[in-house]
Amino acid sequence: MLNKVIILMLFIGLISTANAQIQTPQPSPFAKIEQMVGLTQVSLEYSRPAMRGRTIFGGLVPYGKTWRTGANMNTKITFAHDVTIDGQELKKGTYAVYTIPNEASWEVLFYSDADNGGLPQKWDDSKVAAKTTVSVDKMSFNVESFTMTFDNLSANSATMGISWDDVYVGVKFEVPTDKITSQSIEAVMAGPSGNDYFQAAAYYLAEGKDLKQALEWMQKATAGENPPFWQLRTMSLIQAELGDKTAAIATAKKSLAAAQKANNADYIKMNQESITKWQQ
Numbered sequence: 001m002l003n004k005v006i007i008l009m010l011f012i013g014l015i016s017t018a019n020a021q022i023q024t025p026q027p028s029p030f031a032k033i034e035q036m037v038g039l040t041q042v043s044l045e046y047s048r049p050a051m052r053g054r055t056i057f058g059g060l061v062p063y064g065k066t067w068r069t070g071a072n073m074n075t076k077i078t079f080a081h082d083v084t085i086d087g088q089e090l091k092k093g094t095y096a097v098y099t100i101p102n103e104a105s106w107e108v109l110f111y112s113d114a115d116n117g118g119l120p121q122k123w124d125d126s127k128v129a130a131k132t133t134v135s136v137d138k139m140s141f142n143v144e145s146f147t148m149t150f151d152n153l154s155a156n157s158a159t160m161g162i163s164w165d166d167v168y169v170g171v172k173f174e175v176p177t178d179k180i181t182s183q184s185i186e187a188v189m190a191g192p193s194g195n196d197y198f199q200a201a202a203y204y205l206a207e208g209k210d211l212k213q214a215l216e217w218m219q220k221a222t223a224g225e226n227p228p229f230w231q232l233r234t235m236s237l238i239q240a241e242l243g244d245k246t247a248a249i250a251t252a253k254k255s256l257a258a259a260q261k262a263n264n265a266d267y268i269k270m271n272q273e274s275i276t277k278w279q280q
Contacts, residue, residue, distance in 0.1 A: 028071035028146075035150040037158040038177030040083065044160070046075040046097075048145045056165040057101055066109075068118045069099045069162070070146055076114050077160065084174040085110065086132035095129060099162070099169075106162075106169045107133050137168040197221035198231050205238050214238050229258035229267050236274065245278040252278070 028049040035042050049071040054060050061067055069075040074096040081092050096114045100107040109131040113120060120127075142165055149161040151170060156177050159170040192200075198221040204214035218235040221227070232255035239248035252271045259267035 026072075030072070031148075033148070033150065035153070035158065037150070037153060037173075038155045038175045039081075039180045040175040040177070041078075041080040042150065042158070042173075042175075043078045044075070044148050044150075045078075046070040046146075046148055047072040048147065050145050051142065051165060057167055058103065061101055063102050064100065066119060066123070067099050067101060068116075069097045070148075072118075074098065074111075074114070074116045074118055075148070077110070079173075079175075081176055081180065083176070085130045085171065088130040088132075090130045090173070097160075101167075103136065105133050105135050107131060108169075108171050132171060134169050134171055137170075139163070139166045139168055142166050192220075194221045194224060194227075194231075198234065201238065202234050205234060205241070211238055211242050215242060226258070229255045229262060229264065229271075232258060233267060233271065236271075240274070240278060249275055249278050 026047075028047040030045070030047050032043065032045045034044075047070045057063065076094055077097050078094040079090065079092050083090050083092075090110055093112075094114045095110040095112060096116060098109045098111055098119070100109075110129050111120075112127045112129045113124070143163045146164040147162075149163070151159040151161045152172070157172055157174045159172050161168060161170045197217040201214040201217040201221065204210060204217075215235070215238045218231070218238055222231050222235055232251055236248045236251035236255060239245075239251060252275050256268060256271035256275070259271060
């Protein structure tokens, strides 16, 4: 019996050893930074190689060749809204950031295929959503680890900064803060939308709150041309709950006609059943 116990313990020990994984730090650790620029959320994901006494630009990173801009997977930038870079509109979304470093300037490219293990196996110029050329600023000190930043923040723009060794380059991008703010102001000043009135009335109906107020909201929600059948359905239910079956039947018939036009079997059935019930 003792021998069986010892063998079982050894077997469990071997399984645990086989499943164990050695953890070591990455030589180029992953980093992610997020920044609100005006009203636009922007984030960067990249890996951070270190100098370790090496010649970086013109050495480890050759001049005139496309670079993944960091290490490991390609660097990614994500914009929550459309932005503008060097006069070019860049649609909201995620892009790979590739660069072509040179001694006096860099070319920076925003590539629509953002999931590459570095450079794409086959480069496709049609996937370059925007590109720009920026000058190199020489710093009086060295940055040991590759670093990306959001600099020169304002309500309408920021600079994507790249620093390594004694080199800094910055790419300015502009965000649509004024457009977003203006649309927000116009929406608020214009008052609630038809859907807002509908949602409020539907809630009041479901919770048995002030149905006269709910009916007033539904009248506003359905005031336009061709109100949707689901809104008319809710309005008929409120009218019925208020005891106005004549109005409820008339509204339900409108909902039924709209549901038939949309070929919505559920609302056709519900309206037909309600009309029959209220006519009794």
